[in-house]
Amino acid sequence: MATNKGKFYMTTAIAYASGKPHIGNTYEIILADAIARYKRAEGYDVYFQTGTDEHGQKIEEKANAKGITPKEYVDEVSGEIHKIWDLVNSSYDNFIRTTDEDHEKCVKKIFKKLYDQGDIYKSSYEGLYCTPCESFWTESQLVDGKCPDCGREVKPAKEEAYFFKMSKYADRLIKYINENPDFIQPVSRKNEMMNNFLLPGLQDLCVSRTSFSWGIPVDFDPKHVVYVWLDALTNYITKIGYDPDGSSDLFNKNWPADLHLIGKDIVRFHTIYWPIFLMALDLPLPKQVFGHPWLLQGGEKMSKSKGNVIYADDLVRMFGVDATRYFVLHEMPFENDGIITWDLVVERFNSDLANILGNLVNRTVSMSNKYFDGIVRKTDATDEVDESLKEVVTNAKAKVEEKMSRLRVADAITEVFNVFRRCNKYIDETTPWILAKDEAKHDRLSEVLYNLVESITIGASLLNSFLPETAEKIFTQLNTECRDFDDLDKFGLYESGNKVVEKPIMLFARLDQKEIEKQVEEIKAKQQAEFAAANGADEAKENDDAIDIEPKEEITFDDFEKMQFQVGEIIACEAVPKSKKLLCSQVKVGSQIKQIVSGIRKYYTPEEMVGKKVMVLCNLKPAKLAGVLSEGMLLCAEDAEGNLALMKPEKEMPSGAEIA
Template identity: 45%
Template sequence: MDLTRPTFYITTPIYYPNDFLHIGHSYTTVAADALARYKRMRGFDVMYLTGTDEHGLKIQQRAEQAGQDVHEFLDGIIAWIKDLWAKLDISYDDFIRTTEERHTRVVEALFERLIDQGDIYLSDYEGWYCTPCESFWSERELVDGKCPDCGREVQFVREESYFFRMSKYVDRLLAFYDAHPDFIQPESRKNEMINNFIKPGLKDLCVSRTSFDWGIHVRRDPKHVVYVWLDALTNYITAIGYGSDDPQMQAKFERYWPADVHFVGKEIVRFHVIYWPIILMALGLPLPKKVYGHGFLMMRDGKMSKSKGNVIDPKLLIARYGSDAIRYFLLREIPFGQDGVFTPESLVQRLNYDLANDLGNLVHRSAAMMHRFVGGAVPASSAFGPLERDLAALCEQTVAEVEQHMDDMQFSLALGSIWSLIGRANKYIDEAAPWALNKAGERERLQTVMYTIAEAIRYASVLVAPFLPRTAEQIWAQYSVEPEQTTWESLRRFGTGAAGRAVAQRDPLFPRLDVEAELEALGALANKGRAPSSGTTAAEPNQPGPSQSAPVAAAKPAAQNATGLTPSGGPPEVGGKPRIGIDVFDQVELRVGQVELAERVPGADKLLRLMVNLGAETRQIVSGIAQHFQPEALVGQKVIVVTNLKPVKLRGVESNGMILAASHEGTLKLATVPPEMPNGAIVK
């Protein structure tokens, strides 16, 4: 650690490793990573912490199911998680596991201290327990006296428990909110916290259990296991040396605490802005500066679940597209703080438009011109003209914008600013037209233009580095950018980049993807991975009260009607349309076809993609009949196809025709012809 630099301590939730992580967890961790990398570039001594919350009944049971010792089970998952973070280029400085001695010993000690102080007291926990759900419910939460989740019988349980006297600190907590209006982000969460939990009277928190064994035992009363939050939240201080005997670790704690920001999913905001500050008050420690509750990453067709077949293993995505592409999508597509929806279409579009077309092509076309026009190296510039000054101003302005957005933790906006610059650079090339200068033999002007392009690319590469670390490195290597020209400070003045640097011609940074092929592949990717089916956060799912929702939650099933191609029924009712002459009808070409391939269009619940053999050709047709037919059942079927319809795109898939079907009161049957009719035969 460098004592001369200001510190920046950032954390993710510690994830619950009862299963493999999914792309929702990756989202939090990638966001924290981008901020950590940015702060490092800005000269901060960054401490970026992530880790795992390894205690609790669920873990115990999962290990038993797997026939493994708990430690063995955990080590396997933790190795998988660390491998995921490595694949995503997560630059964490420490990874804490709550089963580590540096954590358990301190939690034991502070539990004792809090009892001695009177902040923790022994009492009885009473509630209703649903055995299958492993959930506790209060009297009011029950629905008709039954479990509100599953509707089954619940049992009244009374269990001796330790409680944390939260109520004692409420006034101080409210005063803290007042003094630190930015503590809770986004701000809308603050009202929810105050109105729902504090105003009605903050209840004391149950902090121990006797019903399971896998956890940190209370020293003076070992039948009790420290329950969830006191164990999980304190990772933020134990990891950096709180309560350590080692003077070096103590110094580390003094240096980094309080944390600058805790990134958390919105479902655990409450624990981080109410219980955690109060625990810290009880320990006499300063409070973190900010808690940022970000939104969920959702799937279009609902919550990720194996039964729905929409779970995507982040490692498979990374393997297919690269970590930078996934990082870019997550940070650009979803405004931090809001929910976002992951769809194969949006992923492929972001990668094609933003990465391949804009950034990738800028870097690629510029390198080609360096070779064609100026000998493969960045030339020296002479005086800038208006075009150059304009671009230079935007470059410098973009730096300021990105800094502002990063201060606000608005990653999508920061990337938006950077991409405006990239767009402007592409436009500059068109305006300055180096190829025309080359033809006209205007060497000096050509060199200035090529220098300016290289400098703009250097700006883009440095700005993009916190988000797309690999891409930045690749650009620097390709354009031979010296390390001192890749620093944030090197962006203060446009035109300080060195001339004479060799430029290599490389393959494009990002391949242009074939949309259809990718949608198909992404559909196939779903559910293939060993992705989890339940949420994992710093919360354990079996605590009293409503069970925790997963960071990946259900998107509202949007009303998605296929436009343009309705389930190929006839008119809404007989006589519902005006009469036409044979000449009008004759404009419609109908032919016999045979379905060769049928599959669902990923993300669309009504659409099937069909390949239909029409004799002379095989056509792709998208039809809104998925709710009536299993794809397999259609293969081989003879159908009647409208062959002269204009092509349309449905869910991004081109449909080149329409098949006929009859519908009546919710049922739908294909219009067909006997199998002996050859494909391509005219129907009239």
């Protein structure tokens, strides 16, 4: 058994029960599950909590529009979210709903405690209110006259409310953040919170509402309901047994949380409001809040009217649970937003899952049966190349450990697949089909197959946290089991004389791109029909004419100054092989030539591109797209239909001219 490393309490943000989550929302629960499974394998006693946030004005309005009660509405949506979380094989220990009776009872106690000790006071609020975000804003906080968080319209509002004295604890929180550098991760999120919110000074926070009724009533002033963040954030302690009058053993064991895993858009609430609430309750702060990036639909905004929303259940139906998990875990960068498209999923499925992993297991099992009736024996007929394989395999554990200690999950999976890549190379190096022709080399052939089975077993054991169903299928085919974590740097534990299955089962069969495209068109048509039925054809057109984009984090002028924009001239361009969307341009920027890959093949031919003057982001970190290196970005505008147009200077400007 792995060494017992103590408790590990982790949570996701609780999903807002306003509608069915798309794959960008679902990414968080898959990421959290991979971390929880990995921590269990390492030897931690993991308690993993998730759930749904079910109160607020937006839900009350949606329920009224459907002619049902808010409780009926959230019962339906929470059930849908619960079903999707189970569909993607998440191994949570507790699923909280903020309409749970025990949660509501504890929130009332918390509100009263904070009021009694003078942290909450009654006043009135006048400002500009954003209903989707359930937030008040001052005029100076708006961006282009709209909500700075979501970019939607705000309306003037005034109402009596209770407020929390945030400024009372601000200096204490600043000191804590400075003394605990791992508290907010990645570091860029910490800098944003400090510079944009804490250091300029905190305003007191509205913690009750009277303009709607769908919330937890304030016991001593029942016309007020507890405002969303004091309700939602406290779920992390209420559902493990916190009680101002005396907490449970489960709470005393698990608090403080070791990890709050949340989206980058709600870092402020979890790293400013939440720790201040905890300070007021005299409770320890969580050890780490990790704000992960977003998973975005590549090149287009997600919209049902356009039929391009990607849902987890569609991905699972078409590719399977583990292929869905693999894509979102492997393709998401540590800090920057990731991109998902149907084409990218197919490409990754065929190249990594089918070719690298599926083919490896199939070949190994097939050769074991063909040459030795499925019996895998260690013969010690070794060769120098064996040591190279064993070195890669036994070093993989430490590399995965290092990546996972910093929550670099995508990098950890890459290390696991490096084991499988090395196994494929080992097959090419040892040529078992040639060894099989020489009776004198059968011991050597047996040793080669033993080394492959042992290596795949270790690789599958490391893979188990990320793709548990696939790992289990591999263990079944090799007639073995998941290796104990502490033994994953040891080679040779597979029992000599074991027999693999007689007929291998292909883990991932290559996909037909055209068949997938056909299914995608059916999904698109269905979404558009559902949107039209719900909103009417005229409203659907009106919605498409309006352009709302996902708001990004605020940046400082210093952040902007880091970006280098220049005029470039395209001197050559060609289509990227095996991609329907990408063009590869050679762009002259001053005296340099940069190779830039862009997803604009639908809108420009390579011939049209040559000679154009364009705007270039020059200091973007190089990355490979469809296997081709890209050294910058061409700036484009996008209309409501998702059509792209290159941005170009209004007047003739020389190549290399700075855009400021």
